[in-house]
Amino acid sequence: xxxxxxxxxxxxxxxxxxxxxxxxxxxxxxxxxxxxxxxxxxxxxxxxxxxxxxxxxxxxxxxxxxxxxxxxxxxxxxxxxxxxxxxxxxxxxxxxxxxxxxxxxxxxxxxxxxxxxxxxxxxxxxxxxxxxxxxxxxxxxxxxxxxxxxxxxxxxxxxxxxxxxxxxxxxxxxxxxxxxxxxxxxxxxxxxxxxxxxxxxxxxxxxxxxxxxxxxxxxxxxxxxxxxxxxxxxxxxxxxxxxxxxxxxxxxxxxxxxxxxxxxxxxxxxxxxxxxxxxxxxxxxxxxxxxxxxxxxxxxxxxxxxxxxxxxxxxxxxxxxxxxxxxxxxxxxxxxxxxxxxxxxxxxxxxxxxxxxxxxxxxxxxxxxxxxxxxxxxxxxxxxxxxxxxxx
Amino acid sequence: xxxxxxxxxxxxxxxxxxxxxxxxxxxxxxxxxxxxxxxxxxxxxxxxxxxxxxxxxxxxxxxxxxxxxxxxxxxxxxxxxxxxxxxxxxxxxxxxxxxxxxxxxxxxxxxxxxxxxxxxxxxxxxxxxxxxxxxxxxxxxxxxxxxxxxxxxxxxxxxxxxxxxxxxxxxxxxxxxxxxxxxxxxxxxxxxxxxxxxxxxxxxxxxxxxxxxxxxxxxxxxxxxxxxxxxxxxxxxxxxxxxxxxxxxxxxxxxxxxxxxxxxxxxxxxxxxxxxxxxxxxxxxxxxxx
Numbered sequence: 001x002x003x004x005x006x007x008x009x010x011x012x013x014x015x016x017x018x019x020x021x022x023x024x025x026x027x028x029x030x031x032x033x034x035x036x037x038x039x040x041x042x043x044x045x046x047x048x049x050x051x052x053x054x055x056x057x058x059x060x061x062x063x064x065x066x067x068x069x070x071x072x073x074x075x076x077x078x079x080x081x082x083x084x085x086x087x088x089x090x091x092x093x094x095x096x097x098x099x100x101x102x103x104x105x106x107x108x109x110x111x112x113x114x115x116x117x118x119x120x121x122x123x124x125x126x127x128x129x130x131x132x133x134x135x136x137x138x139x140x141x142x143x144x145x146x147x148x149x150x151x152x153x154x155x156x157x158x159x160x161x162x163x164x165x166x167x168x169x170x171x172x173x174x175x176x177x178x179x180x181x182x183x184x185x186x187x188x189x190x191x192x193x194x195x196x197x198x199x200x201x202x203x204x205x206x207x208x209x210x211x212x213x214x215x216x217x218x219x220x221x222x223x224x225x226x227x228x229x230x231x232x233x234x235x236x237x238x239x240x241x242x243x244x245x246x247x248x249x250x251x252x253x254x255x256x257x258x259x260x261x262x263x264x265x266x267x268x269x270x271x272x273x274x275x276x277x278x279x280x281x282x283x284x285x286x287x288x289x290x291x292x293x294x295x296x297x298x299x300x301x302x303x304x305x306x307x308x309x310x311x312x313x314x315x316x317x318x319x320x321x322x323x324x325x326x327x328x329x330x331x332x333x334x335x336x337x338x339x340x341x342x343x344x345x346x347x348x349x350x351x352x353x354x355x356x357x358x359x360x361x362x363x364x365x366x367x368x369x370x371x372x373x374x375x376x377x378x379x380x381x382x383x384x385x386x387x388x389x390x391x392x
Numbered sequence: 393x394x395x396x397x398x399x400x401x402x403x404x405x406x407x408x409x410x411x412x413x414x415x416x417x418x419x420x421x422x423x424x425x426x427x428x429x430x431x432x433x434x435x436x437x438x439x440x441x442x443x444x445x446x447x448x449x450x451x452x453x454x455x456x457x458x459x460x461x462x463x464x465x466x467x468x469x470x471x472x473x474x475x476x477x478x479x480x481x482x483x484x485x486x487x488x489x490x491x492x493x494x495x496x497x498x499x500x501x502x503x504x505x506x507x508x509x510x511x512x513x514x515x516x517x518x519x520x521x522x523x524x525x526x527x528x529x530x531x532x533x534x535x536x537x538x539x540x541x542x543x544x545x546x547x548x549x550x551x552x553x554x555x556x557x558x559x560x561x562x563x564x565x566x567x568x569x570x571x572x573x574x575x576x577x578x579x580x581x582x583x584x585x586x587x588x589x590x591x592x593x594x595x596x597x598x599x600x601x602x603x604x605x606x607x608x609x610x611x612x613x614x615x616x617x618x619x620x621x622x623x624x625x626x627x628x629x630x631x632x633x634x635x636x637x638x639x640x641x642x643x644x645x646x647x648x649x650x651x652x653x654x655x656x657x658x659x660x661x662x663x664x665x666x667x668x669x670x671x672x673x674x675x676x677x678x679x680x681x682x
Contacts, residue, residue, distance in 0.1 A: 054578055074581045075590075081582045087575035091597050100593075104584030145579075152583060 003066045005030040005188035006051060006156060010060035013046050013212075020046040022212035023060075028190065033182050035191045037199040038209030039235070044192050045160060047209075051190065052158055053077050065155055075104075077156075080149025080187070084161040086141040088133040094120070094144050095129040101152035119151035122181055139170045146178070150185055157182070157189040163198060175201055196236050200224060208232045225352075230278050230359045238283035238316065240327050243358060246271045254355060260324025264299055265353035278356040283316065284330040285352040288344060300347035303327070310337045319344065422657070428650035439647050447651040457635070457652070461659070464632040467546065467621070468614035471553030475561035475610045476603060478554065483565035483602075487572075498566070501559050513552050513623045520548060520624075544626035552620040557613055561606035568602030569595075601671070608667050612660050632656050 004027035013021040021043040028034050036044035049055040051062055053074035062069050069077055080101075089097050098119055102112045120126050123143035133141055142162060149157060162178070163171045179202050182189050193199055199206050200220045207217045210231045216223050227233035230241055244258025254265045258279035271277060303319035306326060315337035317329045329346060331338075338344065404411075429447055431439040451457050486497055504512060519525045520542040527539040542548060572595065580590045618633035625631075633656065640649035667673070 052578070052582060073586075074578070075584050075586050077582070078584075079582045081579060083575040083579065085573065085575060087573055087579045089576060089580070089594060100580065100585075101583030104589075148579070148583070 003030075004028060004063070005032065005065060006190070007063040007066075008047075008051075008060065009063070011047065011050060011057045011062065012059040013043070013050060013055065014058050019212055021050070021057075024212075024214055026207065026214060026217060028188060030188055031186045033179070033189045033191065033202060033204045035193060035199040035203040035206045036209055037193055037196060037206050037235075039194055042209040043212035044194075044209050046212075048158055048160055048190060048192050051156070052079055052081055078152070078154050080152060080154035080157045082142075082145045082149050082157070082159045082162045084165055086133075086138075086145040086165075088141055088144055088148070090133050092132075093129065094125065094131050094133070094136070097133070097144055098148045098151050100148060105152060115151055116147075119147040122150070122184065123147045123177075138166055139174060142166065142174060143177075146181065150181070150187060154187060157187045159189060159191045161192050161194070164193070164195065171198075178202065200236075208235060210235070225282075227280065227354065228356070230280070230356060233278075233280040233282075233354070233356070238328055238330055240279075240281040240283065242279045242281075242325070244277050244279040246273055246275045246277055246355075248273050253350070256353075256355065259327070261301065261321065263348070263353050264350040265355050266350040267353070267355040269355065271355065276358045278358050280354040280356060281327070281348055282352060283328040284314075286327075286329045286331070286346045286348055288329075288331050288346055299350060299353065300345065302343060302345055305338055305340050305342045305344060308337050308340050319346065425650045425653055428647050429654050431647045433645045433647040447647045451648065451651050451655065457632075460630055460635050461632050461655075463630070464615050464656075467549055467553065467629070467631060468611050470546075470550045471557060471614045472561075472607050472610040474550060474554040475557050476607060479558055479561035479606065480565055480603070482558075483562045483569055486562070486566050487569035498563075501562055504559060509556060510619055510623070512555065513620055516548065516552055516555070516624055517543065520551075543624060544629070546625070546629050548624040549621050549629050549631075552624040553614045553617065556617070556620060557610040560609045560613065564606030564609065565599060565602040568599045568605075572598055604667070604671050605673075608664065612664060615660055616656065 006028040008024045008026050011021060011024040013019070024043075024047060036047060038044045046055060050057050051064075053069070053072065056070065064077065089100065092100070095116055098116045099112050102115060107115070116129075117126065120129065123146055125140060125143050125147065128136065128140065128144075133144065136144065142165075145162070159178075163174055166174060175198060182202075191199075191202065203220055205218060206220055206223045208215045208223060208231070215229045216227065216232045218226075223232060224236050227236065227239075233239045233241055240259070242258040244256045244263070247255040247257050247262065249255045249265075251268050251270055252266055254267055254271060256263050256265055256277060256279055258277075263279055263281075265279070301321045301324075303321040306318045306320050309316035309318075310333070311330075313332065314330050315333045317331065317338065318326050319329050320326045428439060430443055430445070432442045432444045432446065434440050486494065486501075489497075491497070517524065521527070522539040522541075522543075524542075526542065527536070530536045531539070576598070577590050577594050580594045581587070585593060615631075616633055618631065618637045621629050621631040621634045622637070625634075632652065636649050636652045636656070639645050639652060664673075
C-alpha cells in the first residue's frame, strides 16, 4: 500500500443550483474493495461517474494512481466499469465483448485469445464464447460484463449497483463470486450500492453517503457497531435513536436520560453534564436471555411486546417498557417468535449504548418506535409481567 | 410483445372497424385497378369489358418501361442515400442535445407536413429557377452572366425527393438513437475506445435498424412519387409514376395505366416483404407511433 489508488480532493459537483456532491475528500488504498453506500440521491452515483470520467467535477481534483485525471478523457483512464444493466454490446458475441478492450491495447491475436479465455474462466463462462448477450441469462450477462471489465487489467474497477437487477438468490451467489474474483485479481474496486447487506458482506471499507457527503468511512464492523452519525445509525440496520441529556458520570460510564428512562453508556467521549446527546441503541443489541441477568444490572427493563414482525431467522418486536417510550428490538427466532402481549425482561449492555452529538434531528425520519407517545405506556398493567418463553 | 393465447372471435370484432375501412378503402380500389388492367382499352379511352392480357404483355415486352422502372429505382435510391447522409447527423444531434425544448425541435421537424407537398416542391423553382434566388444572387454578385440551368435535371429531382423524405429518415434514426443505452457507449469508451471509434463500433451498428427503417420508407415513398419528377425533372427524368399519370390522364389509356400501377405496387410490395422477412417492420411502427 504505497500510494493511494484513488484520491478525491475536495470533490464538488453541482448541476445548476442543485448540489449533487457537497464535498468529498478521501483516499482508496490499492487493492481495496470500497463501497459507497447510501440512499438514492445521496451522490454516490455522481461520485462514481466523476471518477469514471463520465462527469467532470465542478471543483476539486481526482487522482488515480497519483495522477490528476480531471482532464483525462474516459478512454485514457484505464478503468473497468460494470453497470447495473450490464450494458453489453448486443451485436457482439461474448468473446468479442470481452476482447473489445484488448483490441485497444497493443495485444497480439494470441494474447487476446489467452486473456479472454482466462477472464471467461474466472467468471466461469468458458463454454459461452460464441453466444450473443441476448441468449444469456441476467446472471451470465453480469459475468460477461465483469469479465469484459477486468480483462484489461484496469487500475480501477467501478461497479454501479451491479447486483440490483438480479433476483435475490442469484444476488447472494454473485456477491460471493464478485468478492472472490476481486480477491483473486486484487483490482482496486469501488462499489456503489444502496443495499446495506451487500455493503457489509463485501467491503473492506464502507463510505456511508448522505446528501452529497461521506458521513462515515470505516470497516463494515465499525460502521455498523459504532456509527459516528445519526444518519449512519438509522441507515444501517435497525436502531433506536433517541434525543437525550447527559445526567452525569465520567468517560466509560455515563448516565443519560433518554426516551423516558435513564441509560448507562460506556461511551469514552467526554460530555458535559446536562449536554444534549443522541442516544443510539441497536435493536439487535438487546439481550433477551433473562436468566443471566439480575435486576440490578444497568439498562434492564420490563416490557410488553406490542407488535411482532416475523422475519424468518429473526423477529422484530416493538416493545413497550413499564415506563418511557417504546423501543425496537430484534431477536433470533428458532421456531416460534414471542407472542404480542408477552411480558419480557430485556437489557442492553452499557457498551452498546452509543452517544453522539444531537445533530440535525429534523433531517431524519423518526424511528417508528420513538414516534409513539410515552403516555400510552402508563396504561399497561405491570402486574402481568411474565418472562418471555420460546425465543432463543 | 407477447401473443395472447386468447383466440376466438373477440379480436376480430375489435379489429372489425379497421378491417372494414381497409377493405373498402384499400382492398376494393386495388381490386378495381387489378380488374381494369385486364380489360381492353378502346380508342375513346373507355375500357371495353373484354378480358385480355395484352396490357401486361405489351408492357412487359417494352424495354422503354423497364428503362423508366430502372431509372425510378435509381433515383429513389439516390434520394434515400441523400436522406441517410443528411438525416443521420440531424437525428444524432436531436438525440444527444440536452436542450430543454428538445420536443419543440422534433415538432419543427414535422412542420413541413403542414404545408402541401406540391407547394413545397414548387418552392424549389423559386430557388433554383432562372429567376430564382441562387441565380439572382450570383448575377448580382457578378459571378455569372447568364442564369445557370439548375432545374429539370436529375439532381433537382433528387433534391426535391430529399426535401420531401428527409423528416421520415430523421425520425426513424432519432427514435433508435434516443432509445440507445448510453451505458453501452460509456462501456466502450471505458475500455479504451476513443469517441469516433465508439461511434463506429457501437453507436452506428446499433442504430442501423433505424437507418434501415427510414431507408425503406424513403425508398418506397420516393419510388412512388410523380409530383417531384413532374415539377422539378425534365422529360428525360421521368419516373414510373409520372408515366402512369401520363398514360391515364393524358393518353386516357386506363387499362394500361392500371397494369403499370399494379406492376409498381407489386415491385415495391415485394421490397417491403423482403425487408420484413429479413429485418422486420417493427422498427417502422415504433417510430411512426412515437
